[in-house]
Amino acid sequence: MEVLLTVEGLEKSFKEKKILKGISFEVRKGEIMSILGPNGAGKSTTIRNIMGIMYPDAGSITFHHHTGKEIPRNKIGYLPEERGLYKNVNVMDILLYLAELKDYPADKAKERALHYLKKFDLEGKEKVNVEELSKGMGQKVQFISSIIHEPELLILDEPFSGLDPVSQELFKEEIRSLADGGTAILLSSHQMNLVEEMCDRLFMIQRGQKVIYGTLDEVKKEYANFKCTIHGKNSYQDLEGIEGVQRVEQKEEVSILYLEKDIEPALWIKNIPNNIHIQELKLNRISLHEIFIDIATDRNLLKEASELHA
Numbered sequence: 001m002e003v004l005l006t007v008e009g010l011e012k013s014f015k016e017k018k019i020l021k022g023i024s025f026e027v028r029k030g031e032i033m034s035i036l037g038p039n040g041a042g043k044s045t046t047i048r049n050i051m052g053i054m055y056p057d058a059g060s061i062t063f064h065h066h067t068g069k070e071i072p073r074n075k076i077g078y079l080p081e082e083r084g085l086y087k088n089v090n091v092m093d094i095l096l097y098l099a100e101l102k103d104y105p106a107d108k109a110k111e112r113a114l115h116y117l118k119k120f121d122l123e124g125k126e127k128v129n130v131e132e133l134s135k136g137m138g139q140k141v142q143f144i145s146s147i148i149h150e151p152e153l154l155i156l157d158e159p160f161s162g163l164d165p166v167s168q169e170l171f172k173e174e175i176r177s178l179a180d181g182g183t184a185i186l187l188s189s190h191q192m193n194l195v196e197e198m199c200d201r202l203f204m205i206q207r208g209q210k211v212i213y214g215t216l217d218e219v220k221k222e223y224a225n226f227k228c229t230i231h232g233k234n235s236y237q238d239l240e241g242i243e244g245v246q247r248v249e250q251k252e253e254v255s256i257l258y259l260e261k262d263i264e265p266a267l268w269i270k271n272i273p274n275n276i277h278i279q280e281l282k283l284n285r286i287s288l289h290e291i292f293i294d295i296a297t298d299r300n301l302l303k304e305a306s307e308l309h310a
């Protein structure tokens, strides 16, 4: 897939404090690339550098073979973390104004605005003043403003925060369909379940440095072995002694058995000894949520476990 955005060795300091310490990644046409990291890791700073809101101390950003101030930012759509549209303007006027700022033709912008307002359940709200909208409605309008000019690269900073589940679904579907249509998407979100459902590749920053970069499958292969959760009265030793168990965590009558890499779950489950007391049993892969916590809290148990049995 064609690379649209290349971030290479990005460095940025604020008041002598180095926030980005050499960040490099790519975003390709038609993919959803997730940028993840704990609070304060440097995600928004990376995005602001891409958007030219600030410029890096070192490194480069290339989009469409242009770098720095030459980047054609009218081909980029951006939903910033800070929400807010101009007050005292009606919905259609603000959408047309923002499209005009991106050099997008007014007639097409109007057509697209009406299409998306309908799609996001805001039909008939064209003449409503922006400040009369609810938070979620305002967010939908802001999302529409970020895609109205058919950007080739769409950057979404926490697009799901504050949305109800139905609106979340609408956003998810729209983001996926934009990617399927060829838009490159850079998505920053703390909602790991949504990231896990949606993204093709991911990039995780911690303390201004890369800790994970790859496809969701690669990351899962590296970190996410299977785990088995058993509700029942069992001794730690009995569980630890089961073949294929790499580590056990136990809280009262709930035990989590972390399994070794490349365990075949269907075979493993058949070999659970008869003396194990099972009231309930769940077998699943470690989630992106758990991988995130493992890395962000510096536990690093999951990666080590995979390496140990690689």
Ligand SMILES: Nc1ncnc2c1ncn2[C@@H]1O[C@H](COP(=O)(O)OP(=O)(O)OP(=O)(O)O)[C@@H](O)[C@H]1O
Binding pocket: 014, 015, 019, 037, 038, 039, 040, 041, 042, 043, 044, 045, 046
């Ligand atoms: N304009 C600024 N001046 C000084 N420090 C800043 C500025 N912008 C960001 N920082 C600092 O840079 C670090 C990274 O902030 P950034 O907003 O990029 O993190 P983030 O990964 O987006 O976090 P969050 O998940 O909380 O949104 C933080 O320590 C923050 O305080």
